[in-house]
Amino acid sequence: MFRRNILNLFIQRSYCNIHNKIFNWKELKYKTKVPQNVVKSIFEEKTEKIKVTEEEIILLEKLSLVDLERKEAVKVLEDSIEFASKIHNIKTDQNIEPLYTVLENYQLKLREDKVTDGNIKQDVMKNAVKTEEETYFVSPK
Amino acid sequence: MSRISNLSIKQLSRKFDEKLLCPKEHTLEVFKNIKRNNNDINAFITLSEEFALKKAEESANRIALGKKLKLDGILVACKDNFCTKGIRTTCGSIMLKNFVPTYNATVYDKLEKAGAILVGKTNLDQYGMGSGTVDSIFGPTKNVWSENLNNPRICGGSSGGSASAVAANFCSTALGSDTGGSTRNPASYSGVIGFKPTYGLLSRHGLIPLVNSMDVPGILTKTVDDCVDIFNTIAGPDDLDSTTIKKSFNPIELSENFNLKNVKIGIPKEYNCEGLTSEVLEAWTKMADFLEENGARVEEISMPYTTASIFVYSILNQCEVASNMARYDGIEYGHRADDESSTENLYSKTRAEGFNGVVKNRILAGNYFLLRKNYEKYFLKALKVRRLVSDDFKKAFSKIDLLLTPTTLSDAPLLSDFTKNNNRDQCAVQDFCTCPANMAGVPALSIPIKLSSNNLPISLQLMGPNFSEKLIFNTAKFIENRVDFYLNYNKLKL
Numbered sequence: 226m227f228r229r230n231i232l233n234l235f236i237q238r239s240y241c242n243i244h245n246k247i248f249n250w251k252e253l254k255y256k257t258k259v260p261q262n263v264v265k266s267i268f269e270e271k272t273e274k275i276k277v278t279e280e281e282i283i284l285l286e287k288l289s290l291v292d293l294e295r296k297e298a299v300k301v302l303e304d305s306i307e308f309a310s311k312i313h314n315i316k317t318d319q320n321i322e323p324l325y326t327v328l329e330n331y332q333l334k335l336r337e338d339k340v341t342d343g344n345i346k347q348d349v350m351k352n353a354v355k356t357e358e359e360t361y362f363v364s365p366k
Numbered sequence: 367m368s369r370i371s372n373l374s375i376k377q378l379s380r381k382f383d384e385k386l387l388c389p390k391e392h393t394l395e396v397f398k399n400i401k402r403n404n405n406d407i408n409a410f411i412t413l414s415e416e417f418a419l420k421k422a423e424e425s426a427n428r429i430a431l432g433k434k435l436k437l438d439g440i441l442v443a444c445k446d447n448f449c450t451k452g453i454r455t456t457c458g459s460i461m462l463k464n465f466v467p468t469y470n471a472t473v474y475d476k477l478e479k480a481g482a483i484l485v486g487k488t489n490l491d492q493y494g495m496g497s498g499t500v501d502s503i504f505g506p507t508k509n510v511w512s513e514n515l516n517n518p519r520i521c522g523g524s525s526g527g528s529a530s531a532v533a534a535n536f537c538s539t540a541l542g543s544d545t546g547g548s549t550r551n552p553a554s555y556s557g558v559i560g561f562k563p564t565y566g567l568l569s570r571h572g573l574i575p576l577v578n579s580m581d582v583p584g585i586l587t588k589t590v591d592d593c594v595d596i597f598n599t600i601a602g603p604d605d606l607d608s609t610t611i612k613k614s615f616n617p618i619e620l621s622e623n624f625n626l627k628n629v630k631i632g633i634p635k636e637y638n639c640e641g642l643t644s645e646v647l648e649a650w651t652k653m654a655d656f657l658e659e660n661g662a663r664v665e666e667i668s669m670p671y672t673t674a675s676i677f678v679y680s681i682l683n684q685c686e687v688a689s690n691m692a693r694y695d696g697i698e699y700g701h702r703a704d705d706e707s708s709t710e711n712l713y714s715k716t717r718a719e720g721f722n723g724v725v726k727n728r729i730l731a732g733n734y735f736l737l738r739k740n741y742e743k744y745f746l747k748a749l750k751v752r753r754l755v756s757d758d759f760k761k762a763f764s765k766i767d768l769l770l771t772p773t774t775l776s777d778a779p780l781l782s783d784f785t786k787n788n789n790r791d792q793c794a795v796q797d798f799c800t801c802p803a804n805m806a807g808v809p810a811l812s813i814p815i816k817l818s819s820n821n822l823p824i825s826l827q828l829m830g831p832n833f834s835e836k837l838i839f840n841t842a843k844f845i846e847n848r849v850d851f852y853l854n855y856n857k858l859k860l
């Protein structure tokens with residue numbers, strides 16, 4: 226049995242550690258610092274009811290180049306937006322700056338504007354389903 | 367199965383040095399194991415046996431010539447969203463089902479250049495959008511700890527194939543990626559180490575992007591030592607990724623006599639949330655006590671924006687996904703639908719066929735949040751709340767050195783239970799403890815602690831300030847030595 230095989234491996238590995246005593250899981254030495262009860266979120270759980278309009282659907286489909294084929298898909302979309310809307314229960318003051326990147330305090334490296342590769346036409350074309358003379362990508366006429 | 371495949375990287379390497387084992391023999395042995403057992407758990411999408419044997423031969427030759435490289439003969443696997451030259455890279459999707467990259471992702475390239483041998487590409491949720499490894503077109507990956515593989519446990523995700531491959535001894539280490547917890551979550555359920563580094567220390571070049579501002583490559587191993595060895599090999603600036611930190615990387619050496627005196631450990635109370643099981647709470651409580659007993663100063667702290675992370679994540683993830691997925695049009699690479707009626711029809715049909723429902727919904731929702739009228743209301747709002755989440759970490763780390771929290775709220779759920787919920791609810795529960803670290807960019811590590819009453823792994827998470835990897839690894843190793851997860855398992859006399 227597979228599980229048994231894997232078990233055996235773990236057991237084999239443990240030979241070198243046999244000197245270790247079993248960890249005592251029950252006993253605590255100190256008054257615990259870990260909260261023993263659920264700590265409720267300080268934010269309200271209010272949700273906005275979201276209805277995506279017919280025009281919005283047409284626009285989103287166009288921008289996304291993805292069709293909302295079925296009614297359920299619209300439901301799932303509205304549900305996603307409703308979930309995200311809970312963010313409005315969290316107050317953000319005027320003076321809070323958006324955090325675009327966690328590297329905001331670092332100077333990122335820019336390379337020199339020089340060609341560093343080339344002669345890789347074959348590589349570039351390799352994964353295209355349709356090409357013209359193995360030189361051009363092809364879109365519908 | 368062979369005992370050898372269960373050795374640490376250093377132990378294996380020594381065996382190669384002493385000519386007690388040859389990389390070719392080792393590789394063949396492991397492939398025997400893979401072929402016997404991979405069908406049961408489905409860790410791999412693509413196996414690269416021929417390529418691996420060629421690489422093993424090269425390793426063997428270098429060893430014979432006394433020119434051994436650091437990772438010669440060490441077997442690795444890569445999540446199937448890292449580009450591997452000449453080996454197809456699918457993201458678990460129809461869209462990239464036949465995509466064969468012409469270059470290597472930097473992190474994998476560094477492993478290959480250090481002599482490591484690629485055994486294959488591992489399963490994932492499509493494009494990494496999930497937390498169970500259940501959404502791949504190649505089927506779900508099953509947890510190796512499942513009581514019954516006919517009613518399996520999920521292995522977590524989205525890097526579930528990588529975690530399973532390590533847990534099943536199909537390789538010494540596997541690369542995963544971590545956007546909201548995708549390396550740590552499957553590590554937690556699969557009983558292995560899962561490490562997410564500081565954002566910017568590992569190159570993302572060749573990692574097919576999900577959420578650029580949060581994605582980092584992750585490392586899965588069985589031991590902390592192995593994790594450090596791999597991290598040291600692949601970290602550092604990369605000219606091909608402008609978001610890597612410019613400063614050169616100093617390899618980490620673990621302290622011989624590390625002790626916890628003067629280490630201040632915070633217990634953020636908000637991580638005791640709805641859904642946390644009593645067994646995980648017990649492990650968390652005991653471990654905090656154990657660290658205190660060994661000299662650490664442990665205190666309860668508050669990080670009130672923890673619960674906000676999941677909403678920030680849901681917005682930013684979908685916005686960046688909408689932008690990233692715009693590249694798939696069927697023309698240059700990837701799936702191309704059979705519709706030549708117009709360019710627009712070709713694009714639409716290609717995307718309709720190439721993406722699953724989860725991907726499509728995220729694109730649509732992302733574009734909704736980015737509409738001119740919604741941009742400030744959702745996108746900018748999320749970025750502002752992200753600042754508050756990140757400030758929570760800054761404030762915490764001005765007083766304490768490390769945070770100890772659960773990784774996941776429970777042991778691994780049954781696949782049948784997990785798939786009753788939709789993708790969004792799955793992620794909201796699964797990512798609760800892991801996704802805050804991605805908001806702030808800080809390093810985090812999941813370490814298996816004990817087994818639950820179901821005999822499934824329970825893990826905890828250590829987080830530290832940026833660049834505190836050394837302290838995280840030292841502390842993790844301290845815990846690893848003492849709890850000895852594998853010995854603990856042995857005592858169950860299964």
